[in-house]
Amino acid sequence: MLKRIAWIALLFSVTQVYGFQDYDIDGVEDSIDRCANTSFDAIVDKHGCAIDKNKKDYFGKFTLQVGTQIRQDDVYGSHNTLNLSANYRYKNWDMTLTNIQSTTMGSFSDNNLNDDGDIYLSAGYMFVFSKASLKLTVGTRFLSDMSTQSSSTNPSRGGRGRGKKGNHTVTATTDTISLDNDYFTSLNYSYQMNAKQNLFLFTGYTVTDDSPTQTYENYGSFSIGTGYSVTREFYTSVAYNYVGSTYADGEAEQSVSIFGNYHFNKNLFASATYRYAIDELSYDHTLLLSVGIVF
16 A cells, blocks of 8 residues: 555656756757757757757657655654666656655555555656646556455554545455556646746546455545746755545545755756645645656
């Protein structure tokens, strides 16, 4: 169950990144950048194109990112994950492959079998307007899960564990292979208010498949916020996030977050997100840290 919490958290961290993107580090946001591969030292116009020439994008760009998610709560302790992501972008299209693996032993269970490193695949297309962009994304979780669990009662916290306040019983299973898939779609809208600030809105819907021992509800999610480009290298944003419950009578997950992204040079960047929960079931504090390289 924990991998679902991590996946939802990663989706929101990616949402923050999509709030502002500048792959070629020319100071022009991608939603209005007509030349996505200008050289780092080029002087560009308001459309992001080199004044002396337009450099065409023949091969697209790859982005590799590695990070960790650290969650802390006075009652429920801590839980950490390792997040790996690969993204390929060509013009307005992109594909992302993500793997999330628990690195905390003894969290919710005596081992990490509930976090066996599923793979998530998504594809998106960005519609570009004069001062805005709209990105449509669809994706799924795939790979089967094999787990061996002992019956135990654990606090219900986030993801597919989000439900009524109190305890949640894990049903005993032995070498169970689950072939369930979750399918999701989302829209990410970004409006460039001026050269420095943008507004963004994320909304998504997930269709869940039932596990051998549990029936789940489909759920919606959204995030709204604003970002500001402090310098050419540093961008920051704040947002409100909402994720519905996978239980019919469950409580939604709500939080406020602050995000920062810094480009050291044309190829290397780092990002950090701090999220504070304002509902009663989620981890109170979540910190996501990552570094990435573009080539």
